Amino acid sequence: MRQPTWITCGKSNRYIRIVQPTKSRAGTGFASNHVRAVLALILSASPIVAQLTTDQKQANVASFETVWTTIRDKHWETNPGGLDWQAIHAEYRPRIEAAASSEAARAIMREMIGRLKQTHFAIFPATVYQVLDADGTGEGWPGFETRVLDGRVIVFEVREPQSNIKTGWEIVQANGVNMAPLVAKLQTDPAIHELQLERAVAARLSGQVGAVRPMVFADQNNARVSLDVKLQAPRGEFSGFGNLPPQPVWFESKRLGNTGYIHFNIFLDLVHIMQQFGDAVQQCSHCDGIVIDLRGNPGGIGAMAMGMAGWLVKQPGERLGVMYMRGATLNFFINPRAEAFDGPVAVLVDGSSASTSEIFAGGLKDLGRARIFGTRTAAAALPSVITRLPNGDGFQYAVANYISHGGKALEGNGVVPDVDVKLTREALLAGHDTVVDAALDWIRKQKVSK
Amino acid sequence: MTILTRLTVLGALAGTFAAAQPLPKAETILDRYSEVTGGKAAYQKHTQETMTGTISFPAQGLGGKLTRYGAAPDQEYSALELGPIGKIESGFTNGVAWEKSSILGPRVKTGDEKDQAAREALFDSQVGWRKNFPKAETLGSESVNGEDCYKVLLTPPSGKPETRFYSKKSGLLLKSTTTAVSPMGEVAVEVEVSDYKTFDGILFPTHSKSKMGAQQMDMLITGVSFDQPVPPGTFDLPPEIKALVDKAAGK
Numbered sequence: 001m002r003q004p005t006w007i008t009c010g011k012s013n014r015y016i017r018i019v020q021p022t023k024s025r026a027g028t029g030f031a032s033n034h035v036r037a038v039l040a041l042i043l044s045a046s047p048i049v050a051q052l053t054t055d056q057k058q059a060n061v062a063s064f065e066t067v068w069t070t071i072r073d074k075h076w077e078t079n080p081g082g083l084d085w086q087a088i089h090a091e092y093r094p095r096i097e098a099a100a101s102s103e104a105a106r107a108i109m110r111e112m113i114g115r116l117k118q119t120h121f122a123i124f125p126a127t128v129y130q131v132l133d134a135d136g137t138g139e140g141w142p143g144f145e146t147r148v149l150d151g152r153v154i155v156f157e158v159r160e161p162q163s164n165i166k167t168g169w170e171i172v173q174a175n176g177v178n179m180a181p182l183v184a185k186l187q188t189d190p191a192i193h194e195l196q197l198e199r200a201v202a203a204r205l206s207g208q209v210g211a212v213r214p215m216v217f218a219d220q221n222n223a224r225v226s227l228d229v230k231l232q233a234p235r236g237e238f239s240g241f242g243n244l245p246p247q248p249v250w251f252e253s254k255r256l257g258n259t260g261y262i263h264f265n266i267f268l269d270l271v272h273i274m275q276q277f278g279d280a281v282q283q284c285s286h287c288d289g290i291v292i293d294l295r296g297n298p299g300g301i302g303a304m305a306m307g308m309a310g311w312l313v314k315q316p317g318e319r320l321g322v323m324y325m326r327g328a329t330l331n332f333f334i335n336p337r338a339e340a341f342d343g344p345v346a347v348l349v350d351g352s353s354a355s356t357s358e359i360f361a362g363g364l365k366d367l368g369r370a371r372i373f374g375t376r377t378a379a380a381a382l383p384s385v386i387t388r389l390p391n392g393d394g395f396q397y398a399v400a401n402y403i404s405h406g407g408k409a410l411e412g413n414g415v416v417p418d419v420d421v422k423l424t425r426e427a428l429l430a431g432h433d434t435v436v437d438a439a440l441d442w443i444r445k446q447k448v449s450k
Numbered sequence: 451m452t453i454l455t456r457l458t459v460l461g462a463l464a465g466t467f468a469a470a471q472p473l474p475k476a477e478t479i480l481d482r483y484s485e486v487t488g489g490k491a492a493y494q495k496h497t498q499e500t501m502t503g504t505i506s507f508p509a510q511g512l513g514g515k516l517t518r519y520g521a522a523p524d525q526e527y528s529a530l531e532l533g534p535i536g537k538i539e540s541g542f543t544n545g546v547a548w549e550k551s552s553i554l555g556p557r558v559k560t561g562d563e564k565d566q567a568a569r570e571a572l573f574d575s576q577v578g579w580r581k582n583f584p585k586a587e588t589l590g591s592e593s594v595n596g597e598d599c600y601k602v603l604l605t606p607p608s609g610k611p612e613t614r615f616y617s618k619k620s621g622l623l624l625k626s627t628t629t630a631v632s633p634m635g636e637v638a639v640e641v642e643v644s645d646y647k648t649f650d651g652i653l654f655p656t657h658s659k660s661k662m663g664a665q666q667m668d669m670l671i672t673g674v675s676f677d678q679p680v681p682p683g684t685f686d687l688p689p690e691i692k693a694l695v696d697k698a699a700g701k
Contacts, residue, residue: 241534242511271536271552278555301535307553328663333633335554338693385510 081116126392140231168429194351239269253280260284267300289344289443299355320363346439366406379414476586526571542571
C-alpha cells in the first residue's frame, strides 16, 4: 500500500493569505499592474454585471452540490460536525439558486461550511488561480519577519538587511496604516487567532516585488524612523503540491555552538526538504542537541512529519499519532533511520505553528522524544485536500481527524509547550531570542547531567 | 398482459431460473480467467514482464508515472515517480520485500505486508493462482457496474483474503476488494479494472480505479512488454535495504 499523503496546512499559507477576507490586501498583493488593473476593472464593474448567465448559475449550483456532497461523503463523521447535513442542504440549496452573483454564491457556501466550526474548510475564488496562473511572482516581502508582541508589530528577524532596520524595532505605520490599532481591531475578532493575526500583519507589509512601502518604525530608543522599504523577491523557491498553488519554501540549518539548529518555513517541496533535513541531522551526529524551529510554520504535507521523525527516533514501532478518516484509520508511523540522532531534541513552536507542525511537535512530545519550547500552537491540525469546483473556485476540505500519540486531538487543543517562553521586544533589541535561548540552555543542562 | 408486463415476468422467471443454477466452482472461474486472457501457453512462454503506466490522484491534482518489472519465479521491482512526492520504489527479491521513498527512507516489509508483496511478485500468479490462494470459494453473484459477476473469495495461507468479481459473460475480472496492510494500518481497498487490451497474446486491464478510504487513484497502463532486457541490477536489493537485512541478521 502506498502511504497517502495529505496536505495539512493551517489557514496561513501564502495562498490562503491572499483570499482571507480580513487581510485588506486588495491592490497590493497581486502580481502585475496589468493583472491588478484587470481585477480592479472586474471589481468596479461587478455591480453592473451582477446578473449571472445561466451557465454561471449552473456552475455555482454544481459547485454547491460538489461542496455539500464532498463533505457528506468524505467527512470523517457520518454526521459532519454533528449537523443534520441533509437539512443543511435543504436550507442552503434555495439560497444558492437565488444567488445574484458568484461572490454571493461563494459567501453562501462559506457560510455553510462555516457551520462545521472546523478548520481546513475553505472556498478560494477562481480569480486567485487566474492571477497566480498569470504571474506567480507577486509575493514581495520587506526582507524581515515580524511578530505581534503585546499588541505591537515587532521586527523578529532581518533576512535581507536594508536601511539599517534592526531586530526589535517596532513597525508603527505601514503604507499609511497605523499598525497597533489594526492589531487591536483584529484581536477583538474571536475568529482571528494568532495564526491569522500574524498573517494579516504580514500581508500588510507585503505586495508586489519591487514596490515601495512607506513605513514608520520605532527604533531601540523609541525614536521614529521613516523609511521607504522596497519589497524583495520572496525567500526560497516556489513549490506546489497538486491543487495547492505554489508556495515559497526555504530551509536553513546552522550550528549554535555545538547544537544544531534547523529552521524551515513550511512542510512542502518534499524531495528537497526531506533531503536537507536528513543531511542536517546526519551532519549533527556529534552535536550536543538539535533545535528544530517550527515557529510560524503553517504545516504542509503530513507525511513529512513521519519522515522527519524517523531521523530522531531510533526505537522501531513508534508513531506520532493516528489519523481517522471515513473508512480508514492510519497510523503516522515512524520508520527509524539507521543514522537517527539520539541526543536531546528541542522543538520551538508558537501560535502560528499549525497542522503538520503540530503533528510533528505533538507526537515527539507525547513520545518523550522532544522538549517543546515557546507558546501554544494554532490548534488547527485537520488533514485536508484542495480541489477545483465547477465554477473555477478552489475548495479545501478536511478528510480526517487526527489524534496525537498521547490520545488528544490536536484540533482545538494544539500543542502545549513543556516550557512556556514568550518573545520579548527587549530581548530582541538586545540580540536575543528568548525561545532559542531557553532551548539551548536546556540542551546544555542535558549535556552536564550526562 | 402488456408487452412490458410480459417482459417483466419473463425477466423475473429468468432471474429465478438463473438463481436456481448452481454456482460454478471458484477454480473453474479462476481457470477460465487465465484462459480468456490468453491461456496457459501464452502465459508460460514468458519469464519477464515490463509494465509502464501513469498514475493519478484526481482529488489532490497529483500525477506521476509507474514502471514495474517482474521476473519468474517471484522477483518484482516497481518505481513510482509522483511529482512533488518524489520516487517511491518497492521490490521483492529472494524473499525480501522492501520499500524506499523520499519521505520515509528505506524499510523492509514484514508480516502480512510482506506476504502481500510476495503474492504480488509471483510471476505466474494468473495460471498458478493456487500457489497464492490454496482456498478459493464462490460466494455468489453480484453486479459490478451493471454487469453480472461471480463473487469469489480467495484465501491465502496467511494474511488478508481477497474478494474478486469475474464477469459471467466474459470471464474477465472487473473488481477486487481486499485489505491493504502497512505500518500505517489496515485499509480496505477496492479496485475496479477495465479497458482490457492485448499485449503479446495476453489480455491486460489497462485502466484501474482504486479507492482506499477517502483516497482515489487512477492508473492507466500504457505499455506491457515481455522478455525484454531489464536494466542491470533491477532486482538487486538497494544498498540501504541490504544494510537493514544484514543488521537484522546480526551481520
